[in-house]
Amino acid sequence: MNSARYTIASVAPTLCALMGVSSPNGSTTGAVRSVLSEAGRVFGGGSAEKFLLFAPDAMGCHLAGVRPDLFASVASVAPLRLSLRSVVPPKTPVCFASMFTGMDPLQHGIRKYEKPVLTCDTLFDALARNGKRVAVVTVRDCSIDAIFRGSPVDFFSEEYDPRVTDRALSLIADGKHDFVLAYHQEYDDVMHGSTPFSDEALNAAGNHVESFLRLCRAVDLHWAAFNRAVLFAPDHGAHTDAATGRGNHGDDIPEDMDVFHFWGFGKGVRR
DSSP states (O other), rough: OOOOGOBBBHHHHEEEHHHHOOOOOOOOOOHHHHHHHHHHHHHHHSOOOOEEEETTOOOOOTTTTTTTHHHHHHHSSOOOOEEEEOOOOHHHHHHHHHHHHOOOHHHHOSSSSOOOOOOOOHHHHHHHHTTOEEEEEEESSHHHHHHHTTOOEEEEEESHHHHHHHHHHHHHOOOOOEEEEEOOOHHHHHHHHOOOTTTTHHHHHHHHHHHHHHHHHHHHHHHSSOOOEEEEOOOOEEEETTTSEEEEEOOSHHHHHHEEEEEEEOOOOOO
16 A cells, blocks of 8 residues: 555554554554554564654644645654545544544544543553553643543643753653653644744744754664654644635645655664
């Protein structure tokens, strides 16, 4: 299957396959074969032992035409790029529910902008069942911070993106967790108050990329002994609303639906 035919719901089963665990119960999406193939090539067999997932809100493909340098920087540390589609409607809690369950919105039940605690099985449940320790680092009260509270996760709810990065860096250095998720929201916040391509919004997108690069450097430093994977995984894109003149998302249009995900792998070297 061509990667362009996958949606963001492929993240959970692909990540589980990389870490050697079964997909969440109820997941209906298969793992992306090109990701598994590249990981196998780098690891020489075996599974990912440590995983960093960076989730920057709203950084869709729409940015590629005006700031291709941003994605080029991401690709410098996570070179396997997939062209994926979001889910309908491309609203943040809908998207992350699909991304971390492997289900479509009809299955997991979040079909609009709302933040109920999910009762279905999730990526985090699947990892915990297999002895993996999971840390989720988010901006306080964001969608991820709310809807996955039923999962066996070490939650770290921070004031804003810089604190999220600092916390994630400390967790990577500490080494006790097998999976660290870091969520950022500045770009989404700023583009809603301006446009997706305002100077302020593009600066925010650049901040996300720089934070990802910092986290990846920490991964290579502190997790060097482990087979490791990193993933840059936005949930949706954005467009300028003709009625308001401001940034928005939620429509089944390429600007909102098309995203790039970037995967990177490193082979562990025990000393």
